Amino acid sequence: MAKLKPRAKPKAKVFISDDHAIVRQGLIDFLERDGYKVVGESATVADTVAHCYDKNPDILILDLNMDTDNGINTIETLLDQHPDAKILIFSMRESLNTIRTTYKMGTKGYVTKSAGPDLLLEAVEKIASGRNYYMPGMLEQLFEQEEETEKDPREVLTERDLEIFTMVAEGHTNEEIAEALDVTEKSVANRISEIRKKLGIRMTSFEWIARKYNILRLEL
Incomplete structure (x- = not known):
């Protein structure tokens, strides 16, 4: 009897949040053809915030213009609840101010809807592998x-604050940093709060600042 070949493991799990059904369906077909698993979709901000991470996606593809929200509040809420979330913005908006704001908040990539499908696929691949994509x-x-x-x-x-700052900027979690430095997670969290005060920032991501000041190399 012939043995069945095991199913290939999906490259990554993706959740799609966009208020246009035709866009969601197009993304689902496109991504699943390339081996990704779309674990859910949403047409509203409320549904995205409430249910997206019930599905444990590796990546959230998020449109900025849903309902009456400008997208910034949605990003802030999601990252507040899920600090390690990998959010890829897929939007009609091409304003550099908007793109800069989303990056500084800690999103992992930005692709405009005027871009070709290959760029979106490249973005998903890079973010799934732990990198950013712009x-x-x-x-x-x-x-x-x-x-x-x-x-x-x-x-x-x-020196110790800069070490912690750099580790956060590189994408390490509080748990990983605590283990590496042999301290508690609470101690790391408190130190990060103090670092934010010293830098004079509230929402700005450490990665943004690290690249801006050449502590991390800028990948173009």
């Missing part, structure tokens, strides 16, 4: 036009 030339423009609003970490942080 369309060619996009980050360069963001950093060229960025004003000096935050303090340089190397000027205001202690």
Whole structure:
């Protein structure tokens, strides 16, 4: 009797949040053809916030213009509830201010709906592998036009604070940092709060600042 070949494991699990059914269905077909598993979809902000992470997706593809929300509040709520969430913005909006804001909040990528499908697929692949993705030339423009609003970490942080800051910027969780430094997670969380105060930031991601001040290499 012939043995059945085991099913290939999906590359990553994806949740799609967009208020246009035709867009959601197109993304589902496109991604599943390439080996990704779409674990859920949503047409409203409320449904996304309430149920997205019940499905344990690896990546959330999020449209910014749903309901009456501008998307920024949605991102803040999601990252507040799920700090390690990997959010890819897929939007009609091409404003550099919008893109910069979402990056600084801690999203992992931004693709405009005017882009070709290959760029979206590349974004999903990179984010699934733990990297960020911004369309060619996009980050360069963001950093060229960025004003000096935050303090340089190397000027205001202690050696230990800078070590923790860099580990967070690299994507390590509080648990991983606590284990590496042989301290409690609560101690790490408290230190991160203090680092934010020293840098004069509230929502801005550590990764953004680390790339801005060349503590992490800018990937264009």
